[in-house]
Amino acid sequence: MSNQVRVRFAPSPTGYLHVGGARxxxxxxxxAGNQGGKFILRIEDTDEARNTPEAMAAILDGLxxxxxxxxxxxxxxxxxGPYYQxxxxxIYDAYLAQLxxxxxxxxxxxxxxxxxxxxxxxxxxxxxxGDVALAGTEEPDMTLRRPDGSYIFxxxxxxxxxxxxxxxxxxxxxxxxxTWKHIDLFHAFGKTPPVYxxxxxxxxxxxxxxxxxxxxxxxxxxxxxxxxxxxxxxxxCMLGWTPKAETEKLSARExxxxxxxxxxxxxxxxxxxxxxxxxxxxxxxxxxxxxxxxLARPFLVKEGFSIQNEDMAARAVYSVREKISxxxxxxxxxxxxxxxxxxxEAEVVTKLNxxxxxxxxxxAAAETFASMNQWDETSLHDALEKTAAAQSVKAGALMxxxxxxxxxxxxxxxxxxxxxxxxxxxSLRRIERxxxxx
RNA sequence: GACCCCUUCGUCUAGCGGUUAGGACACAUCCCUUUCACGGAUGCGACACGGGUUCGAUUCCCGUAGGGGUCGCCA
Numbered sequence: 001m002s003n004q005v006r007v008r009f010a011p012s013p014t015g016y017l018h019v020g021g022a023r024x025x026x027x028x029x030x031x032a033g034n035q036g037g038k039f040i041l042r043i044e045d046t047d048e049a050r051n052t053p054e055a056m057a058a059i060l061d062g063l064x065x066x067x068x069x070x071x072x073x074x075x076x077x078x079x080x081g082p083y084y085q086x087x088x089x090x091i092y093d094a095y096l097a098q099l100x101x102x103x104x105x106x107x108x109x110x111x112x113x114x115x116x117x118x119x120x121x122x123x124x125x126x127x128x129x130g131d132v133a134l135a136g137t138e139e140p141d142m143t144l145r146r147p148d149g150s151y152i153f154x155x156x157x158x159x160x161x162x163x164x165x166x167x168x169x170x171x172x173x174x175x176x177x178x179t180w181k182h183i184d185l186f187h188a189f190g191k192t193p194p195v196y197x198x199x200x201x202x203x204x205x206x207x208x209x210x211x212x213x214x215x216x217x218x219x220x221x222x223x224x225x226x227x228x229x230x231x232x233x234x235x236x237c238m239l240g241w242t243p244k245a246e247t248e249k250l251s252a253r254e255x256x257x258x259x260x261x262x263x264x265x266x267x268x269x270x271x272x273x274x275x276x277x278x279x280x281x282x283x284x285x286x287x288x289x290x291x292x293x294x295l296a297r298p299f300l301v302k303e304g305f306s307i308q309n310e311d312m313a314a315r316a317v318y319s320v321r322e323k324i325s326x327x328x329x330x331x332x333x334x335x336x337x338x339x340x341x342x343x344x345e346a347e348v349v350t351k352l353n354x355x356x357x358x359x360x361x362x363x364a365a366a367e368t369f370a371s372m373n374q375w376d377e378t379s380l381h382d383a384l385e386k387t388a389a390a391q392s393v394k395a396g397a398l399m400x401x402x403x404x405x406x407x408x409x410x411x412x413x414x415x416x417x418x419x420x421x422x423x424x425x426x427s428l429r430r431i432e433r434x435x436x437x438x
Numbered sequence: 439g440a441c442c443c444c445u446u447c448g449u450c451u452a453g454c455g456g457u458u459a460g461g462a463c464a465c466a467u468c469c470c471u472u473u474c475a476c477g478g479a480u481g482c483g484a485c486a487c488g489g490g491u492u493c494g495a496u497u498c499c500c501g502u503a504g505g506g507g508u509c510g511c512c513a
Contacts, residue, residue: 010513011513012512012513014512014513044513045513046512046513047512047513049512050512050513108511110511111511112511113511114511124442126443128443129442129443129444132442132443134441134442135441137441137509138440138441139440139441139509140509142510142511143510143511144511145511146511147511148511150511152510152511152512152513153510153512153513154513157513172507173442173443173444173506173507174506174507174508175507175508175513176442176443176507176508177441177442177443177507177508177509178508178509180442198443200443200444200506201506201507203505203506205449207505207506208505208506209506209507235450238450238451238462239450240450240451241451242450242451242452242461242462244452247462248450248451248461248462248463249462265444265450265451266443266444267443267444267445267505267506268443268444268505268506268507269449269450269451270449270450271449271450272448272449272450272463272464274449274463274464275449275450275462275463275464276463277463278462278463278464279463281476285476320474320475322474322475322476322477323474323475323476324475333474384472394472395472396471396472397472398472399472399473400472400473402472403472403473403474404473409473409474410473410474411473411474411475412473412474412475413473413474413475414472414473415472415473416472
């Protein structure tokens with residue numbers, strides 16, 4: 001038996017992957033990476049009534065999206081399987097027999113089997129909370145097996161941790177209060193309990209408990225909003241853990257190198273969407289054009305944009321990469337690239353009509369464009385400078401007007417970039433429509 | 439009700455008896471700038487409260503308050 005670190009994430013497939021669960025998985029994964037150990041995925045599906053294949057898939061998808069690959073588990077295998085508790089009944093029966101032989105269980109009239117607590121004081125050694133000393137319990141003996149023969153969480157959890165050679169249990173603090181029961185079971189089996197690290201919970205921004213219904217509780221909601229997995233990964237890790245590093249923006253690999261469960265803060269943490277968004281913006285703007293576009297394209301399609309030219313679309317998205325923080329914000333920044341019938345924002349209409357000479361300026365620019373043979377940013381820039389000079393205004397006065405005309409908005413990429421991307425014909429049509437309608 | 443965990447700027451946190459209590463996000467102002475952003479600079483802003491221990495408490499101990507959790511034939 002080696003002394004290699006073995007950690008596990010043991011979700012129950014009763015719903016989607018919760019951010020709290022994701023963070024637990026993240027910390028386990030980091031610790032395995034840090035220690036050169038194994039990260040094991042075990043599915044705790046003993047409650048047949050509540051488990052669904054959809055939930056199962058959602059959890060695996062969520063973990064994969066975050067980049068949390070497991071060394072042993074579903075679809076990967078391993079020599080300590082099966083990794084579904086629903087397939088391990090024989091193992092549990094054998095372990096229960098051990099307890100029967102040791103006279104640590106008794107069967108009730110209806111067939112339920114209960115474990116006789118030792119009722120000795122128990123100390124939980126915890127990497128995050130420190131030693132937690134408990135007096136001997138006065139709780140009723142706990143049920144291990146239901147009358148129908150199925151087993152209860154505490155029992156299968158301990159049996160599997162023994163069988164799978166789990167050395168460290170990193171899990172949510174909601175399990176801390178039950179851990180003495182697990183330790184009692186380990187002792188009853190004559191085993192040494194694993195090292196525990198109970199991590200604090202994630203709370204809503206208002207400090208209340210984050211439950212299934214709350215905003216941002218599901219990992220899927222981050223995918224839908226246009227978060228990048230590396231940003232969610234990074235942010236979730238910084239919730240309760242601050243590495244000794246110059247920056248908080250770290251790759252999964254860097255975090256694994258630095259990770260130490262003893263450094264996890266022991267207080268619950270509130271979810272801060274602003275900071276999560278900030279992380280996302282950081283990762284977003286460092287993506288090369290093709291990678292960004294690959295991720296962004298589904299969002300454009302979802303908005304119903306008609307993409308005529310993939311290269312132009314990719315460049316359009318790339319041109320606003322520093323303006324957005326989430327891919328879901330793409331719509332408001334790129335719709336006019338894909339549709340010439342864009343609306344004119346009220347502020348734009350007001351500004352265009354503020355001065356009578358504005359339309360004359362636009363007309364002059366249109367005439368210049370119409371006469372151009374070269375259509376690239378440099379030529380466009382020169383042409384605009386000359387047009388402005390000819391009209392006795394600064395380029396700074398002409399640019400905003402063109403932006404209004406070309407996009408209907410007062411924000412966006414550089415005007416020459418827009419002109420270049422939409423092309424000469426479309427640029428002229430856009431200006432003409434503006435002159436006619438506004 | 440019993441037991442357990444927790445408490446530093448608005449938020450995430452550093453701190454492990456002596457610090458001008460540091461950083462990040464957010465916010466504000468300024469700079470840059472054809473817009474919006476990015477970026478840069480500066481600023482605002484915290485040790486829950488009350489007792490101890492100590493020459494000296496954010497730091498150690500006790501209590502109070504507040505928050506969270508557990509006490510299932512759920513996981």
